[in-house]
Amino acid sequence: MNFSVTEENHIKAIFHLQQGEGTVSTNDLAAELHTKAASVTDMLKKLKAKKLLSYERYKGVRLSVEGKKLALAIVRKHRLWEYFLVDTLQFGWDEVHEVAEELEHISSKKLVEKLDAFLGYPKFDPHGDPIPDSHGKMAVQQQVNLIDLAINKTAEVSAVGSQSTELLELLKHKNIGIGTRLEIKKKFSFDHSIEIKIKNQNAFTISQQLAQVLFVKII
Amino acid sequence: MNFSVTEENHIKAIFHLQQGEGTVSTNDLAAELHTKAASVTDMLKKLKAKKLLSYERYKGVRLSVEGKKLALAIVRKHRLWEYFLVDTLQFGWDEVHEVAEELEHISSKKLVEKLDAFLGYPKFDPHGDPIPDSHGKMAVQQQVNLIDLAINKTAEVSAVGSQSTELLELLKHKNIGIGTRLEIKKKFSFDHSIEIKIKNQNAFTISQQLAQVLFVKII
DNA sequence: ATTTATTTTTAGACAAATCTAAATTTATTT
DNA sequence: AAATAAATTTAGATTTGTCTAAAAATAAAT
Incomplete structure (x- = not known):
């Protein structure tokens, strides 16, 4: 079909x-x-x-079951292409989304399998999202919302909850990206903002809204 | 646009x-x-x-000039993707055409340039056709129609004039592909068929129609 | 439990890309 | 050069994906 x-x-x-x-x-x-x-x-x-x-x-x-299968196939293609763009073609992780939106509709099944093999069967895309395998199974990542990270535990940003230009602009300005290591220094209950510290930088605060779209892996 | x-x-x-x-x-x-x-x-x-x-x-x-520019950009994408599919993803040279027909319509200019760089700025695609560079310029290949090849000169198949399934089926059966080395043993003026010889194989004849879509590079 | 607001659907219209069948233009024959 | 054939265009219909505006169903509020 x-x-x-x-x-x-x-x-x-x-x-x-x-x-x-x-x-x-x-x-x-x-x-x-x-x-x-x-x-x-x-x-x-x-x-x-x-x-x-x-x-x-x-x-x-x-x-339906069929629909989910199709959805997973599309997500698989999208994330594999994102991985390819960043890993092989040296795109920045924040500039691949639109291109992958186009590439995900290329139909060749053989292409997807060959691409997957060439990339070494990656489990997560550059945004930290899991890549479904050829059967639609995805690895579950032990990642946590930044809002829920305990104080003073070092963690690594592993995913962002959206790819909007506005968010990416803010992240760029704050110097936060996938792989950034940070820890929480303080949580302010008034507005749920949190103070975070990145190694070799001064601590700064980020809003609840921003923290809610950041996912981290505890190291 | x-x-x-x-x-x-x-x-x-x-x-x-x-x-x-x-x-x-x-x-x-x-x-x-x-x-x-x-x-x-x-x-x-x-x-x-x-x-x-x-x-x-x-x-x-x-x-128009604009139209030619667009055409060259599409041809460039098609041939770069074919090169990628064969060279990087290990597709057979005879199974990439349809996939490239889809990939050539991906719009990102940055993707094309990055792909070109990753592939090492190839000048010819897997069918032997020249790849236009980012300004639309193509290398000219010193290739000759098999029909015009002199008798007993060794040559290498460098391009085929069509990608139809029918042609590819015939080539597969005759064991002819890009890179195949052969020489002409006889030309029959009656039907313009020619007898060719591939190393370590018995000589056999091919029709005028087939010879006309095969291009060779003299070695 | 009515009224009001929100969500969702239907009805009808439109643009893009395609087709068939008929009309028109150009090319070819005798 | 008139008649015939071939190529090309027009006219009108169809499908896909979209929209606006009005109607219908559901949810929320007084």
Whole structure:
């Protein structure tokens, strides 16, 4: 079975919003896809007919087994390409998302398998997100939200919760990236901001909003 | 400026049929693109409006300077990806065409330049065709049509004139590929078939049609 | 438990890319 | 040069993905 780029993007968006379990609303999907609710409804009917999801009107949507399989295949391609761009072609980790959005729709199965082998079957992409293997299985990473990290435990930034330009700009300014080692010096309960320290730098504070999208691996 | 896959495919087809100079007919384009003449006419009007080509109804079409630039950029991407697939990912040279047809439409300029650098700025793709550089310049290869090769001169197959499944099947059966060394033993003027000999194999004859799509480099 | 607000769907329209069939232009024959 | 054939274009229809505006269903609030 072959699917259009639009169809694949809907499946991917549902997968991300569904986040393991739960049902996804038309409005949330429209926001995620930068489109309108009416367009989403049309597409849901189409994807239901193709048995990629279960959908009853006004009741939200949820991927079928087939749909999840497709979503995982797309996520796999996206993350493998991101790994390739950063690891092989020396892109910065913050400039690969848009390119991978295009590359993830290249259909050749053989290409994906050969690419995976060439890269050495990586388990995590440059943002720290796990790469599904050819059966759709992903490694689980023992990562923790920065908000939840204990004080004075050294940890390494392993993932960021979004790839928005705004976030990447802020991270660049604060000099935080994947692999950055830091520890928490203080937590302020008033606004839930936290003071962090990166080796050889002065401590500084970051907002709750920022801490919530940073994931770290305890070392 | 950004163009759709369909628009790019039309530009590429015109470029190939134009072959340096001359004007291209609607019917030839329709055949090349596996579409209908009426559809081509519609697209030509659109591409003319975008100033990629000059076109007067009933008079054929020819690429503008802008159009040629776009065509060369697409050809560059196609051939770089083919090189990558064969050289880096270990694809067979006869199984990369379809995948490259998809990859050539990925838009990121930075990706192309980084890929080119990673591959070491190759000058020829796995089929022996020259890869345009970032300014659109291609190396000229001293290759000759097999039909024109002198008798008893050893030569190496450097390019094939088409990537059709039918041709590739025949080449596989005859055990001919890029890099194959051979010499011509006899030319038969009756049907213009030629008898060729590959080292350690018995001589055999190939048809004019086949010889005409094989290009060789004299060693 | 009504009213009000929100979400979602339907209805109808539109642009892109395609097609078939008919009309038009150009090329070829006799 | 008139008749015939071939190539090309136009006209009108179709499919896919999208939209706006109005209607319908569900959720929230008084």
